[in-house]
Amino acid sequence: MVHSEVIADGRARSPAASSPTADPATGITVFGCSRDEAALFREAGTRLGVSTTITEAAVCEANAELARGNRCISVSHKNRITNSTLLALSGAGVEYISTRSIGYDHIDLAYAERVGISVGNVAYSPDSVADYTLMLMLMAVRHAKSTVRRTDSHDYRLSETRGKELRDLTVGVVGTGRIGTAVIDRLRGFGCRVLAHDRRPDCCAGHVPLDELMERSDIVTLHTPLTPDTHHLLDRRRIERMKPGAYIVNTGRGPLLDTEALLAALEGGRLGGAALDVLEGEEGIFYTDCRNKPIENRALVRLQRLPNVLISPHSAYYTEHALNDTVENSLINCLNFESRKTA
Structure with missing residues (x-):
């Protein structure tokens, strides 16, 4: 199930959020994280009270265990997430994926739901x-x-x-x-x-x-x-x-x-x-x-x-403003999911 607001062209955006307050134990694993994103995740994670585990490696079946202990993960749009990876993530306890993109054609949403994982995307400028x-x-x-x-x-x-x-x-x-x-x-x-x-x-x-x-x-x-x-x-x-x-x-x-x-x-x-x-x-x-x-x-x-x-190499989105939006909204997606789970 995708937890997001669908807009006119069928894309979705994260619910506009006043930054939620994190439980002190909230942790998120960030996969496929570039160096510039990593600095933003650390800053936003500290501000929002989120513990971030960050890896430059794209999420895959072999490294799904890095998410163990965290129900939420953030992933890049740059790599397709295979169904075997989704199954491995589910086995590691992942229940929610926030993709740092508007589109989520790199994820099989129906299969994700079948293995108990919800998927959300982000809004950016x-x-x-x-x-x-x-x-x-x-x-x-x-x-x-x-x-x-x-x-x-x-x-x-x-x-x-x-x-x-x-x-x-x-x-x-x-x-x-x-x-x-x-x-x-x-x-x-x-x-x-x-x-x-x-x-x-x-x-x-x-x-x-x-x-x-x-x-x-x-x-x-x-x-x-x-x-x-x-x-x-x-x-x-x-x-x-x-x-x-x-x-x-x-x-x-x-x-x-x-x-x-x-x-x-x-x-x-x-x-x-x-x-x-x-x-x-x-x-x-x-x-x-x-x-x-x-x-x-x-x-x-x-x-x-x-x-x-x-x-050009899929770079239209790549601005300082949009990258800040993407990182912050990916974390907020995860926090909103956690708040729904504990409500």
């Missing part, structure tokens, strides 16, 4: 991803990748292809939860036309069916959660409906987009470009140093060769 999304849009329509590459090699000539201004474009926003809405708010400042699509047709002004959005938009940006229904939401059929020269931006989840269909449209010259902060098969590649080893994801290699494709 939507501005982090919304700002990044607008940055990617601007970089895409102004051909920033090829411009910077030329300048780095001391070629200071203007490109033969002129850029576009957002005010002259129609932008289609797919998913109008907190992040999608924040993107729409920013787009209004640029004076562009905005279309929106969400699973709730009354979600916002400018709502249109998805196929219509694909046909009318110069830029399509994805902000919907990944579920079985949204896997390959932008498939070959929908990508082929897009305007010639249109752009796709994805800061949601990689599998929302059929990568092979996208590659076909880009390599065939039908689309103007793409800006992707997430990618199918990113696991084990993003967040690691791959400079001295081959990249197994051939689609990623093909995309990076294209001058009109921007790739």
